[in-house]
Structure formats: structure tokens, C-alpha cells
Amino acid sequence: MTLRLVLVDDDVLVRSGLRVILESEPDLTVVGEAGTGREALEVAARTDPDVVLMDVRMPDMDGITATERLIARDPGRPRVLVLTTFEDDDYLFRSLKAGASGFALKRADPDELVDAIRIVARGSSLVLPDLTRRLIASHTPSRARGAAALPELTGREADVLRLVAAGLSNAEIAAEMFLSRETVKTHVSGVLLKLGARDRTQAVIAAYESGFMTA
Amino acid sequence: MISSVSVRDVRADHPAVPTWLPHVGEERSAPTGESPGGRERQDRTVPTTTFPRSAAEIGAGLRGVVAAATGPGWPGRVLYALALLPAGALGLALYFALFGSVVAVIYGVGLLLILLVLATIRGVAGLERRMLRSLLGVDVPAGERVRRQPGVRTKVRRLVTSAGTWRAVGWLGARVLLGAATLAVLFFATVLCVALRFGLDWNVLNALPLLALMALVVLAALLLLDLLVRLAAAVGPRLLGAGAEQRIAALQAGGRRLADRNRLARDLHDTIGHALTASLLQATAARRTLSPGGDAPVQPEFARQALQHIETNTRAALAELDRALSVLRAEDDGRDLAPFAPPTLADLDELLVGLRDGGLPVALTVDVGTDEVPAALQALAYRVVQEGTTNVLRHAGTPVTVAQVLRLGDTLAVSVHNERPEQQDSRPGPGGGRGLAGLHERTRAAGGTLTAGPTPSGGFELCVVLPLAGAA
Incomplete structure (x- = not known):
């Protein structure tokens, strides 16, 4: 299955470089490019991509707003991977809050970048788990309300959420809990449904903001 | 009721000790000086009494005086008191030197001498600051450092015009007065003692009261000297420290x-x-x-x-x-x-030299006085030219390019435009470089407008118009 990508960055050089790098992967294809957030919305509507690679700072409309609009249009598709030059905490957290599934550094090794795209498309793990968890934890005021804040979770689901928030992938959770991957997938889906979260990243944000996880 | 009152609180209430002066022991603990708030707090906890009401209170008051006199900083204060006379003499000498060099200027030779004396005075002020800190625990933040100024001319100018220099001269005046006061106290105390000892006939009956009287004279002299030290501690920071304008600066x-x-x-x-x-x-x-x-x-x-x-x-x-x-x-x-x-309009030449080295045939016209444009706008104008020319290189290769910085009425117009490129080897992306987004933000912040787009002749133009008035 080929993943359809849209590249959003205000610099043509960044876009053309990314296009060559990503298209050299057999399972990735770039179906569109955009130079501003507004263009991104239009291109995404026309091309129906799986993943949008979104720059943060752009003229006309920035990547955070564009992500919000994309998610509002259809929570299921596409997923957004934010691309950033620097690890500016504030921007990154705001883009995750806006609905991005993860972020990657533009200076990352091409293999890491490609991995991040595949992870975002599959949703089986967090992208850059440690960094993401720390980012979310440090931007969430600790309310220490404890597990009571998410009462509708079963014991198993609560355990799974704790491991998801710790950054473990489905395979790692399966090994940890002596369950099959399929069972873990079912539990994760149950957790996402009950939390009203689109993906793991949003579930982790909900876990921290409710006080289920504490920083 | 008395048992809960500490020595410090009694001193604050006791009329024998002037509370309006910063107290040495307190300066130790609060180097920024006694805060009025601190005293108000004491007034609330201890009922204000104008006169000691009982023997116990008098006793506590005396203990307070003794504690104040032999408090933690008393060796430093004794040393400071001992320095009152020599420092006063030094101040007097420097005043004579200053007046002497002024007189010498009249004869045409003393200009260097004045500078030398002023520099010495500033040096002495530095020593005085150190003395206040180490002996009395009064922290005096230094003001402007003339020595750190770049260039001899600036040094000399700041030396003469700095308010700190003239406050230091004022401090030397205070020093002379303090020295004179010390001399007077010592003189009168000595005269009184000598008069008591030799001017009267001592016998068995009056010996004891006379001795007590002499002791009282000595004690009074010591208290007066202590008062002088406190005065120095109070006045010193005002004349030796950084002035308000310097602190704000x-x-x-x-x-x-x-x-x-x-x-x-x-x-x-x-x-x-x-x-x-x-x-x-x-x-x-x-x-x-x-x-x-x-x-x-x-x-x-x-x-x-x-x-x-x-x-x-x-x-x-x-x-x-x-x-x-x-x-x-x-x-x-x-x-x-x-x-x-911030880069200025004057830096544009250097920028374009670099670009010409890179193969871009670029001409620059700057038709505005540098002093007509606030620094912030100059920096912005520089950025516009930098971004515009870099984008030409990026997107159009090396076509003929013209950069202009012009004054149009109350506005500053900065533009970069290029002719049709010979071979279009890069895509002229609509977004332009990253810097264009930043320029948009800054132009808006400066109340200006930015336009960028292709020209009818097939080139590209970036134009920023900034209001000159009220932009500083």
C-alpha cells in the first residue's frame, strides 16, 4: 500500500529536497505541495492524502491553524506530521493540541523521517515517544486528580493507557502485558473511543490533562 | 511584657539612639539599607513609648546602647572613626589640588593636572566605597566605569561630564566637614578634660564627681564620633553610589x-x-x-x-x-x-559587495539621509534588501537587479526588483523565502505595507513602504 503525502513548506528548496528524499522510498508518493497553510487546505481537499507534512511558520496561514482546520474538516483523514527546524517547545505543543499526530525535525536522518511518516499513518506508536511525552507532560498543569478523572476505563484499558502514555508501541505493550498484539490493538481502540481521541498522541494529551498521568 | 522585647526592638524605640540613621548591625543583614517598612513593622509589634517608663526599661535601653556600640561591626566602626581625620585631611588636600589646577589652567598649564586630580578623586571614591563596605557593611553599587569606556577621548569626556565625578567631589567636601567636626570634637573634649584636671582644685570631696564628669565628657565625645560615622554611612551611598539616572540607564x-x-x-x-x-x-x-x-x-x-x-x-x-x-x-x-x-543603511554597500562576488549584477540607490531614518527602520530596510536580493539569487539566478531605498514624503520606500531572468532554472515560488514571512510580520509591526510579485516585464519585485513619522 502506497502512502500519499502532501508537503507544506513556504520554501521551495525544502519542498523539492523532501520530495526527492521521500519519493525514493517505494511505499511513499508525494501527491501535492503547498507553500502556505491556506494552500495546504486546498491541496489536501483535492488530493486526499494519508499524511500531510506541515511546516509551522508560514505566511498567510501558519501550520498550526491549517492543522486545526484540516482536523475539523475530517477527524479521520489526513493525519498531520509537523515538520520543524528547531525544537521550539511552544510551537510543537500547540501543534499537537491542534491535532497533529506527531512531529519530526527537518534535520532528522532521512530514515527517521520516513519512519515517522509510517508511524503516523499506522498509528501503532508515538513518534519520538520520549520527546513527545516530555513535551506533553511539561505543558500540562499537574492537577493530581488521580485515575478517578477517567472512570469509564476498565482496569485493563487503564493499564494500556498508562503504557501508551509512557511511549510504548503496541508490540511493546503486548510483550509487557503478555497479550497478543491483536488484543492490545483492541484495548487501544477502546481507550481512544472512550477518551474521544483521534490517535495515541491525543490520548496521551487527554491522559495528562485529566490528571490520569501526572508530570 | 518586656521579656519578649528584643534588644533591637528597644533600640528602635529608645530616644537615645537616633533611628533615622541606618544602623551598622542592620546594614550587615540588609545591605540595601534600612527600609522604612522594617521600622513600621517594629512599631506595630512594640507599643511606641517616648520615655522609658521603668528601671527595667532604662536597663534594657542601656543594654541597647551598649549593644549598638559594641555590636557585630564595632571594630570596623572604630577603624572608620580613626580614619575620619586622615580622610578629611586627604579630602582637603585634593580640594587644594583641584583649586590649584584650576588656577594653573588660567596660566595655561593645568588642564592635564585637573584631569589627573579628577581621576584621583574617582579613585579615592572607589577606595571609600570599599571602606564603607568592608568596615561598615554598607553596600554601595558603583556607578559608571569611566575606565571601561572605549577610546581616550570618550574617557576624558566622561571623566569631566559624569555626574559620578562631581558627586565624588561633593563627597570629598563632606569628608572635609566630617574631618573638621572630628577635630572639633577631639579639641573640645581635650580642652574640657584639661580644664577640669588643671583649672580646678581637686580635693577629696569633689574628686569623684569631677572624675565622673570627665568620664562623661569622654563618653559624649565617643558618642559624637559614632554619630559622625553613622552620618558618613548615611551620606556615603548618596554621593558615592550610582545616581538614580544611572540606575535607570x-x-x-x-x-x-x-x-x-x-x-x-x-x-x-x-x-x-x-x-x-x-x-x-x-x-x-x-x-x-x-x-x-x-x-x-x-x-x-x-x-x-x-x-x-x-x-x-x-x-x-x-x-x-x-x-x-x-x-x-x-x-x-x-x-x-x-x-x-542592528544593521544600518550604511551596511548595505558591504552586503551588495558580497552578492556581486556571488555573480549578481546588482545596483544600489540610497536616496535618504542616514539620520532621517530611525535605527529600527534602517535595520528593517537592510533586511528587505537582503531578503529581496537573496531571493533573486535563489529563484531567478543572476538577472540584472536594482535595489532602492528612497524617501517619498513621510514614508521610506525600499524595493528590490530584477529583470526577466535569462534562464528560469528555479521555480519562483509564491511564498518566497522564509524571510518573507518574517518581513511581513515586521513590516506590519512597523505600520508599513509589503508587496511582492511578478512585474509586467517578466521580472519580480519586492516593495516595502514604511511610515517615517512616529516610527522611532
């Missing part, structure tokens, strides 16, 4: 430095960070096109273009790095960052 400079640093960080982010990112991705992509995996074709044309982009980007990034480093070095040398940080 220091705060403002601090704020400016912070703003400069933030601007520098943003500039580095926008220019070097972005150029390196684009170069990195182009390089990675070029490598892939030269040795593609699987059955993908080799694309030498893409690699050639990528190398050209990398060259342009890296050259611009290095120029920016050079500027940023010179800013940081300037700050490291203790010079104020502010005058070095």
Missing part, C-alpha cells in the same frame, strides 16, 4: 540587551537556521538522485541545481553568521550591544 540597557538578544536569536533562526535546513535537505536529495535505490533513474540535473542552491544559501548564511558573531563579540568586550546589533 542601567536597567534600560539591560532591557535593551535582552531585546537585542531576542532579536538576534530570531534573526539566527530565520536566516542561518533556515538556510542550513534548506541546504541539508537539498544535499540529502542530491545524494539520493546521484545514487538512487532500485530502478530509479540518476538525475544529474537536479543534483547540479541543488549544489547551486546550497552554494547560495551557505554564502548568505556565512555572511549572517559573521554579523551575528561580531555582535556577540562586541557584547563580550563589555561594549554596549545596542549600537552594534
Whole structure:
């Protein structure tokens, strides 16, 4: 299955470089490019991509707003991977809050970048788990309300959420809990449904903001 | 009721000890000086009594006086008291030297002498500050450092015009008065003692009261000397420390430095960070096109273009790095960052020399006086030209390019436009460079407008119009 990508960055050089790098992967294809957030919305509507690679700072409309609009249009598709030059905490957290599934550094090794795209498309793990968890934890005021804040979770689901928030992938959770991957997938889906979260990243944000996880 | 009252509280209430003077023991614990708030707090906890009401209170009061006299800082205060006379004499000598050199100026030889005396006075003021700190525990923040000023002429100018110098002269005057007062106290105490001892007939009956009287005279003299030391501690910070205007200036400079640093960080982010990112991705992509995996074709044309982009980007990034480093070095040398940080219209020449070296035929017209344009706008204008020309290199290659900075009425118009490129080897992307987004923000912040787009003749034009009035 080929993943359809849209590249959003205000610099043509960044876009053309990314296009060559990503298209050299057999399972990735770039179906569109955009130079501003507004263009991104239009291109995404026309091309129906799986993943949008979104720059943060752009003229006309920035990547955070564009992500919000994309998610509002259809929570299921596409997923957004934010691309950033620097690890500016504030921007990154705001883009995750806006609905991005993860972020990657533009200076990352091409293999890491490609991995991040595949992870975002599959949703089986967090992208850059440690960094993401720390980012979310440090931007969430600790309310220490404890597990009571998410009462509708079963014991198993609560355990799974704790491991998801710790950054473990489905395979790692399966090994940890002596369950099959399929069972873990079912539990994760149950957790996402009950939390009203689109993906793991949003579930982790909900876990921290409710006080289920504490920083 | 009395048992809960500490010695310190009693002293605050006791009329024998003037509470309006900063007390040495307290200065130790609170180096910024006695705060009025502190005394109010004491007034609330201890009912105010004008006169001691009982023997116990008198006893406590006496203990307070003794504690104040032999408090933690008393050796320092004794030393300071001992220095009252010599320091007064030194002050007098320096005054004579100052007047002497003024008289010498009239005869045409004393100008250097005045500077020498003023410098000596500032040096003495430094010693006095140290004395106040080490002997009395009064922390006096130093004002402007004339020695740190760049250049001999600035040093001399600041030496003569600095308020600190003339306050130090004033302090020397206070020193002379303090010395005179010390001399008077010592003189009268000695005269009184001598008169008591030799001017009267001592016998068995009056010996004891006379001795007590002499002891009282000595005690009074000591208390007066202590008062003089306290006076010095109270007046010293006002005349030796940084003046209010200097403290405000220091705060403002601090704020400016912070703003400069933030601007520098943003500039580095926008220019070097972005150029390196684009170069990195182009390089990675070029490598892939030269040795593609699987059955993908080799694309030498893409690699050639990528190398050209990398060259342009890296050259611009290095120029920016050079500027940023010179800013940081300037700050490291203790010079104020502010005058070095923002580029000015005068720096445009240098910028264009670099671009011409890079193969861009570019002409520059600056038709506005440098002093007509506020520094902030000059920096912005520089950025416009920098961004515009860099974008020409990026997107259009090396067509003929014209940069203009003109005054149009109450506005400053900055434009960069290029002719139709001979070969369009790069896409003229609508977004332009990253810097264009930043320029948009800054132009808006300055109340101006930015337009960018293709010209009818097939070239490209970037134009920024900034209001000159009220922009400073």
C-alpha cells in the first residue's frame, strides 16, 4: 500500500529536497505541495492524502491553524506530521493540541523521517515517544486528580493507557502485558473511543490533562 | 511584657539612639539599607513609648546602647572613626589640588593636572566605597566605569561630564566637614578634660564627681564620633553610589540587551537556521538522485541545481553568521550591544559587495539621509534588501537587479526588483523565502505595507513602504 503525502513548506528548496528524499522510498508518493497553510487546505481537499507534512511558520496561514482546520474538516483523514527546524517547545505543543499526530525535525536522518511518516499513518506508536511525552507532560498543569478523572476505563484499558502514555508501541505493550498484539490493538481502540481521541498522541494529551498521568 | 522585647526592638524605640540613621548591625543583614517598612513593622509589634517608663526599661535601653556600640561591626566602626581625620585631611588636600589646577589652567598649564586630580578623586571614591563596605557593611553599587569606556577621548569626556565625578567631589567636601567636626570634637573634649584636671582644685570631696564628669565628657565625645560615622554611612551611598539616572540607564540597557538578544536569536533562526535546513535537505536529495535505490533513474540535473542552491544559501548564511558573531563579540568586550546589533543603511554597500562576488549584477540607490531614518527602520530596510536580493539569487539566478531605498514624503520606500531572468532554472515560488514571512510580520509591526510579485516585464519585485513619522 502506497502512502500519499502532501508537503507544506513556504520554501521551495525544502519542498523539492523532501520530495526527492521521500519519493525514493517505494511505499511513499508525494501527491501535492503547498507553500502556505491556506494552500495546504486546498491541496489536501483535492488530493486526499494519508499524511500531510506541515511546516509551522508560514505566511498567510501558519501550520498550526491549517492543522486545526484540516482536523475539523475530517477527524479521520489526513493525519498531520509537523515538520520543524528547531525544537521550539511552544510551537510543537500547540501543534499537537491542534491535532497533529506527531512531529519530526527537518534535520532528522532521512530514515527517521520516513519512519515517522509510517508511524503516523499506522498509528501503532508515538513518534519520538520520549520527546513527545516530555513535551506533553511539561505543558500540562499537574492537577493530581488521580485515575478517578477517567472512570469509564476498565482496569485493563487503564493499564494500556498508562503504557501508551509512557511511549510504548503496541508490540511493546503486548510483550509487557503478555497479550497478543491483536488484543492490545483492541484495548487501544477502546481507550481512544472512550477518551474521544483521534490517535495515541491525543490520548496521551487527554491522559495528562485529566490528571490520569501526572508530570 | 518586656521579656519578649528584643534588644533591637528597644533600640528602635529608645530616644537615645537616633533611628533615622541606618544602623551598622542592620546594614550587615540588609545591605540595601534600612527600609522604612522594617521600622513600621517594629512599631506595630512594640507599643511606641517616648520615655522609658521603668528601671527595667532604662536597663534594657542601656543594654541597647551598649549593644549598638559594641555590636557585630564595632571594630570596623572604630577603624572608620580613626580614619575620619586622615580622610578629611586627604579630602582637603585634593580640594587644594583641584583649586590649584584650576588656577594653573588660567596660566595655561593645568588642564592635564585637573584631569589627573579628577581621576584621583574617582579613585579615592572607589577606595571609600570599599571602606564603607568592608568596615561598615554598607553596600554601595558603583556607578559608571569611566575606565571601561572605549577610546581616550570618550574617557576624558566622561571623566569631566559624569555626574559620578562631581558627586565624588561633593563627597570629598563632606569628608572635609566630617574631618573638621572630628577635630572639633577631639579639641573640645581635650580642652574640657584639661580644664577640669588643671583649672580646678581637686580635693577629696569633689574628686569623684569631677572624675565622673570627665568620664562623661569622654563618653559624649565617643558618642559624637559614632554619630559622625553613622552620618558618613548615611551620606556615603548618596554621593558615592550610582545616581538614580544611572540606575535607570542601567536597567534600560539591560532591557535593551535582552531585546537585542531576542532579536538576534530570531534573526539566527530565520536566516542561518533556515538556510542550513534548506541546504541539508537539498544535499540529502542530491545524494539520493546521484545514487538512487532500485530502478530509479540518476538525475544529474537536479543534483547540479541543488549544489547551486546550497552554494547560495551557505554564502548568505556565512555572511549572517559573521554579523551575528561580531555582535556577540562586541557584547563580550563589555561594549554596549545596542549600537552594534542592528544593521544600518550604511551596511548595505558591504552586503551588495558580497552578492556581486556571488555573480549578481546588482545596483544600489540610497536616496535618504542616514539620520532621517530611525535605527529600527534602517535595520528593517537592510533586511528587505537582503531578503529581496537573496531571493533573486535563489529563484531567478543572476538577472540584472536594482535595489532602492528612497524617501517619498513621510514614508521610506525600499524595493528590490530584477529583470526577466535569462534562464528560469528555479521555480519562483509564491511564498518566497522564509524571510518573507518574517518581513511581513515586521513590516506590519512597523505600520508599513509589503508587496511582492511578478512585474509586467517578466521580472519580480519586492516593495516595502514604511511610515517615517512616529516610527522611532
